[in-house]
Amino acid sequence: MDxxxxxxxxxxGRATLKQVAQAAGVTAITVSxxxxxxxxxxxxxVQRIEAAIAATGYVPNxxxxxxxxxxxxxxxxxxxxxxxxxxxxxxxxxxxxxREAGFELLIASTxxxxxxxxxQLQALAGWHPAGIVVTGRRHTEASQRxxxxxxxxxxxxxxxxxxxxxxxxxxxxxxxxxxxxxxxxAEHLLRAGHRSMAYVDxxxxxxxxxxxxxxxxxxxxxxxxxxxVVLVGPPADAFDAGRQVMGDLLRLRAPEPTAAAFxxxxxxxxxxxxxxxxxxRVPQQMALMGFGDFPIARQMQPPLSTVxxxxxxxxxxxxxTLLRALRDGEAAQGQQLPWTLLARGSTGGS
Amino acid sequence: MDxxxxxxxxxxGRATLKQVAQAAGVTAITVSxxxxxxxxxxxxxVQRIEAAIAATGYVPNxxxxxxxxxxxxxxxxxxxxxxxxxxxxxxxxxxxxxREAGFELLIASTxxxxxxxxxQLQALAGWHPAGIVVTGRRHTEASQRxxxxxxxxxxxxxxxxxxxxxxxxxxxxxxxxxxxxxxxxAEHLLRAGHRSMAYVDxxxxxxxxxxxxxxxxxxxxxxxxxxxVVLVGPPADAFDAGRQVMGDLLRLRAPEPTAAAFxxxxxxxxxxxxxxxxxxRVPQQMALMGFGDFPIARQMQPPLSTVxxxxxxxxxxxxxTLLRALRDGEAAQGQQLPWTLLARGSTGGS
DNA sequence: TTGTAAGCGTTATCAA
DNA sequence: TTGATAACGCTTACAA
Numbered sequence: 001m002d003x004x005x006x007x008x009x010x011x012x013g014r015a016t017l018k019q020v021a022q023a024a025g026v027t028a029i030t031v032s033x034x035x036x037x038x039x040x041x042x043x044x045x046v047q048r049i050e051a052a053i054a055a056t057g058y059v060p061n062x063x064x065x066x067x068x069x070x071x072x073x074x075x076x077x078x079x080x081x082x083x084x085x086x087x088x089x090x091x092x093x094x095x096x097x098x099r100e101a102g103f104e105l106l107i108a109s110t111x112x113x114x115x116x117x118x119x120q121l122q123a124l125a126g127w128h129p130a131g132i133v134v135t136g137r138r139h140t141e142a143s144q145r146x147x148x149x150x151x152x153x154x155x156x157x158x159x160x161x162x163x164x165x166x167x168x169x170x171x172x173x174x175x176x177x178x179x180x181x182x183x184x185x186a187e188h189l190l191r192a193g194h195r196s197m198a199y200v201d202x203x204x205x206x207x208x209x210x211x212x213x214x215x216x217x218x219x220x221x222x223x224x225x226x227x228x229v230v231l232v233g234p235p236a237d238a239f240d241a242g243r244q245v246m247g248d249l250l251r252l253r254a255p256e257p258t259a260a261a262f263x264x265x266x267x268x269x270x271x272x273x274x275x276x277x278x279x280x281r282v283p284q285q286m287a288l289m290g291f292g293d294f295p296i297a298r299q300m301q302p303p304l305s306t307v308x309x310x311x312x313x314x315x316x317x318x319x320x321t322l323l324r325a326l327r328d329g330e331a332a333q334g335q336q337l338p339w340t341l342l343a344r345g346s347t348g349g350s
Numbered sequence: 351m352d353x354x355x356x357x358x359x360x361x362x363g364r365a366t367l368k369q370v371a372q373a374a375g376v377t378a379i380t381v382s383x384x385x386x387x388x389x390x391x392x393x394x395x396v397q398r399i400e401a402a403i404a405a406t407g408y409v410p411n412x413x414x415x416x417x418x419x420x421x422x423x424x425x426x427x428x429x430x431x432x433x434x435x436x437x438x439x440x441x442x443x444x445x446x447x448x449r450e451a452g453f454e455l456l457i458a459s460t461x462x463x464x465x466x467x468x469x470q471l472q473a474l475a476g477w478h479p480a481g482i483v484v485t486g487r488r489h490t491e492a493s494q495r496x497x498x499x500x501x502x503x504x505x506x507x508x509x510x511x512x513x514x515x516x517x518x519x520x521x522x523x524x525x526x527x528x529x530x531x532x533x534x535x536a537e538h539l540l541r542a543g544h545r546s547m548a549y550v551d552x553x554x555x556x557x558x559x560x561x562x563x564x565x566x567x568x569x570x571x572x573x574x575x576x577x578x579v580v581l582v583g584p585p586a587d588a589f590d591a592g593r594q595v596m597g598d599l600l601r602l603r604a605p606e607p608t609a610a611a612f613x614x615x616x617x618x619x620x621x622x623x624x625x626x627x628x629x630x631r632v633p634q635q636m637a638l639m640g641f642g643d644f645p646i647a648r649q650m651q652p653p654l655s656t657v658x659x660x661x662x663x664x665x666x667x668x669x670x671t672l673l674r675a676l677r678d679g680e681a682a683q684g685q686q687l688p689w690t691l692l693a694r695g696s697t698g699g700s
Numbered sequence: 701t702t703g704t705a706a707g708c709g710t711t712a713t714c715a716a
Numbered sequence: 717t718t719g720a721t722a723a724c725g726c727t728t729a730c731a732a
Binding site: 063 | 724725726727728
């Protein structure tokens, strides 16, 4: 016979605390206590409870537990794209960092759309997560409001992959300045003597971080008196896009570019491969550099100059930032993570 | 003044249904009804409720909702590694497929460890997810029991990335036979006339799917009278591992291998690049083929022969399988997904 | 060491 | 069209 519920609304087939308790000859609270503070339960009782749990296949219901205790161990995370290796590694870092602390990851992708980010954020917020992780610092007004509400309720919020002086909003940024990277890329090429160059932006129109790098690249180069063209890659496979763009680059005149920087390594590798196919010498006739230090970059001939990023570490640092804020009960503190300009053969580097 | 709760255990700062109701001058159930069946609430009331929701920044608490309704919209998924592009794309497909149906993805990675899979499964099961997705068909006994319990409670379970005749267990497999792929790889090389070949296994010892392909490869080749050596790549970056293995391959004698198949495209690309560096002609002196059809494979010179996989589609199909089972209330039906042997230049193909 | 009572925020059921 | 009441499965606070 069922304990307490006559004509239950509908059983879902899963064992409950009450059923385990009944099987063990105790009340629910004792089983609950066993699960949280086993040392406070008599050894004999422990045995009976363990047997009952095994027999029933009991799995504690976390919805109920969280509701009752008001403590969440969910972290909600939003990334533009899970398949993109750049974010996938960050998610893995996040996952690893959280797992150790017993947190779980509720994840969604936005497809680089701020509107979808807002929708997903709304949906995820309903879980009243212990922390929220988003990608980048740009959000719709609705998202901003939601994040502020969360912050006020004591939920730390972390923005990954971006960083800029931005005092106060309460959101912790864990990332780096894409402006600084763009400028450094330009400086690298300027130092090598280039006076006419191109920046090849990503075909993903909404990837504003790539645009920011491009803007800073162009501004820096122009400030130094160089000539700059900004192109946008076609929305194809990145390698193919890079190959195509290389054709466009070679058609530019007055002045012809002698160097090109790309929004990511795959684009740059495509261009490098195409250059080789056409018998163009890299870096002598055209210097090339990418962004991201994907594994393939080092394998190219010549190796691709690029910007090394702490992809995995970003996720890990994001997790730690969140955990720290949770532990100390304070607003999360952001941090800048280091990137490295890797001068390799494709720009005449070491 | 608070409605009902004097000396509440502790407020978490977030607005509740009750507070919204109070602000709108109705009771909680009316607000709840507005959220689920707005047409059954009077227009004037709707207005007041909407204002109240906006004013309070109310976000419905899903733990409470699920607990009360007994309906979950969470799907729990376990993959070996989120950073690996092969699984990342599958997760993206899963995410996309579920999002449309309003489901959310609780995800964890196992690092290819069955023990960690079991732990994570236990943790995720506590959410009483509507469906469970795991990778592969091998699990610890504890995991098997847990999955069976879930199935008996009506929770569909899908195994991705694997498929074999396996009547009955109730778990739906969505994938393909790695044995068949391994055999097809061997046949491809046999057809090209090779009589001595190598299979280069992944350095990830627990990737049993790669091992299965290798076993089938070796068995098929040997059955045809060919000589086969199985090597294991070092646990380095896959490209570097491939480069190193190429050195090992060239040291093999009696008979020297004229072809090699690899556990994945990155390994094979590393080997191909190394072959080029050494001035070895591919495929004339050594034919090479990979697995996975990563974007880089097509870009190689010669293009890498490989096995094309429905990475994204696997996730999508997994989601659909789950949704179908949920909708029809029946056990999920598995399906085999097609792969393609892509004969390209590195094995002398078209 | 164990138990009782109340409540977490929501939804199902039935009544008005 | 709205509301009162009783769950959902668990935990906190307090008592025995």
